[in-house]
Amino acid sequence: MHQGHPDGVSLLGFLSIPKGIINISFDSRYSNALYYIIAEQNYANDPEFRKFRHHLFHTTLEAILEIFKPVMEEPEVVKCPDGHLHRAVYGLGPYIADYPEQCLLSCIVQGWCPKCLAHGLNLDSDDPQLVCCCHELSRAFIQSLTIKELWNDYGIVDGILPFTANFPHADIHELIAPDILHQLIKGTFKDHLVTWIEKYFEITLAKGLQKRKWQKLIIGAIIYFDSS
Numbered sequence: 001m002h003q004g005h006p007d008g009v010s011l012l013g014f015l016s017i018p019k020g021i022i023n024i025s026f027d028s029r030y031s032n033a034l035y036y037i038i039a040e041q042n043y044a045n046d047p048e049f050r051k052f053r054h055h056l057f058h059t060t061l062e063a064i065l066e067i068f069k070p071v072m073e074e075p076e077v078v079k080c081p082d083g084h085l086h087r088a089v090y091g092l093g094p095y096i097a098d099y100p101e102q103c104l105l106s107c108i109v110q111g112w113c114p115k116c117l118a119h120g121l122n123l124d125s126d127d128p129q130l131v132c133c134c135h136e137l138s139r140a141f142i143q144s145l146t147i148k149e150l151w152n153d154y155g156i157v158d159g160i161l162p163f164t165a166n167f168p169h170a171d172i173h174e175l176i177a178p179d180i181l182h183q184l185i186k187g188t189f190k191d192h193l194v195t196w197i198e199k200y201f202e203i204t205l206a207k208g209l210q211k212r213k214w215q216k217l218i219i220g221a222i223i224y225f226d227s228s
Contacts, residue, residue, distance in 0.1 A: 013064050058163040072168050091169040094177040105172050112155030133173040135165040
């Protein structure tokens with residue numbers, strides 16, 4: 001981080017989310033219980049363990065940001081760039097994340113919109129009845145609907161509220177911002193254009209060429225493209 005921009009970026013912490021089950025053993029040398037994690041693929045899709053990891057992610061973020069809550073509730077006198085003193089109340093800013101992390105943050109099912117209740121199969125709907133997602137709406141749905149209805153009809157994960165639900169002036173559904181690097185640049189160029197070009201060469205050129213010659217052709221084309 002000392003090679004970055006310390007005035008613009010601050011490292012809050014590393015989130016160590018377990019990928020296996022937690023075992024407890026007793027060590028007589030220290031007379032206390034030792035907690036350790038065994039990563040096992042068998043538990044990767046276990047519903048209870050996945051819910052535990054999801055809940056741990058949000059409670060960890062809440063604990064890290066807890067120190068800022070007092071200045072989000074009570075005004076603080078600060079000197080602003082115009083030279084005057086003003087009473088300021090702070091809030092959490094935009095959270096830049098790619099789509100999978102947006103789903104994790106907003107506690108929604110993948111395929112649904114993290115900002116509104118547009119159905120996962122019709123995200124471009126212009127229905128005027130659609131409302132924006134918010135903590136109050138999620139709480140009301142969780143209290144009145146079944147797990148199946150939440151998941152299938154509204155794309156909401158049951159039993160978990162985003163970490164921003166416990167902070168004033170903060171709603172993750174409003175704070176989420178797209179990750180332009182991964183969603184647009186990498187997603188469009190690498191994941192689509194490069195894949196299409198490779199498939200095009202496979203269809204048009206690779207039939208009459210050996211695999212090694214075809215690879216040399218691709219590498220030469222990339223080098224030529226870079227040098228230009």
